[in-house]
Amino acid sequence: MQISKEHLKILDIVVKMGMDNASRRFSKTIRRAALIELVKTEMVDISEATEEMNNDLREMVSSMLQLEGAFNGKLLFMIPLEGALSLQDFYTGQPQGTSKEYDEFTEGTVQEIGNILASSIGNSFALDLGSQLLPTPPQILCDFAGTIFTSLIFEEGMYNDKILLTETKFNIHKTEIDCYFFLLPEIGSLEVTLNKLEKSESFA
Template sequence: MEINKLNEMYLDVLKELGNIGAGNAITALAKMIGKKVDMHVPSVKILDFKEVSDIFGSPDTIIVGIYFDLEGDVKGNILFALDLNSASSLIWNLMGLEVKGEFSELERSALEEIGNIMAGSYVSSLSTLTSLNMKISPPAISIDMAGAILSVPAIKYGEISDKILFIETQFVEGEKLIKGDFFLIPDINSFDLILKTLGVEVDGK
């Protein structure tokens, strides 16, 4: 099944998965920083790869990207992306450190762990809902231009599809709005498998 042929029913299922997964990820984050975190309703969309870098304003915008391979029954990748202000706010909440200039190795490690906790919780909830075995690789962090970071999955999966599942997650700690975006990039067969496991017929199968 081509991802760009997803109809409204398929998209509704994926949106619900996005909502539940993001909710569990935010709950995990709240436990990690020991503070109450409120989440806005996530926005879930199917986007072209070429549209993704514009989410951050322009392809030249510097962002933090935390990248995972998706393994098990479902193959693909997950990217958790933060703008610099949101990343700095998380460092402050977690470590009480004010980021000045470039992120230190300690701060980069903390962001990797935040991404690991959130992506792990997200994937765990999807695994529970679908009864499929899913796990993520250790995180790999990159702080670079949005276009450069997003070119990694685009190159890897460009021959299979030019689409990506985008889950925009905004959450509030105190008075600070923190924006973290999940990009779920399962291969075509994995999209089919997820939907079929949930009882959604794929191309009449």
């Protein structure tokens, strides 16, 4: 299917509402303000998108989930390794610097945040569409930023040179921690959802 500018605009609005909801739940979970620095939805070339991410040489922890329902797609929450340790301290209410090494607790924290963000997006689509968008259990990946990002886009990139990507960047207030959240819908599965959104009163 062809994604028009109108479609992009509608998706951008729904995702922004979802991310607003997600950032509030994220902040509540870690007991710190998670500020949205950027939300953008666009059609991007797979080489250009990964080129940008391959410039980030940091080691990251990520939580990747599949979405099924109103449309199919993938979600990825990604945070630098040292940021994940800080997040773990926030989450468990311990003083900063307590968590020193990546372990199953770090993994659990990242997994939980992935779940929270995914369900916020799911709720947002459910409210606007009245249809379900369910996340599968998350898969944790600990690797280079570029490698994780490539794992996210690999399947969609096999069939299309351009992908529809929503990128959200969060910053944890009064820290240097930045983290990313990506939503990658399967373009082929979006048609019904976008038509429904176009007809929805909220976007009329």
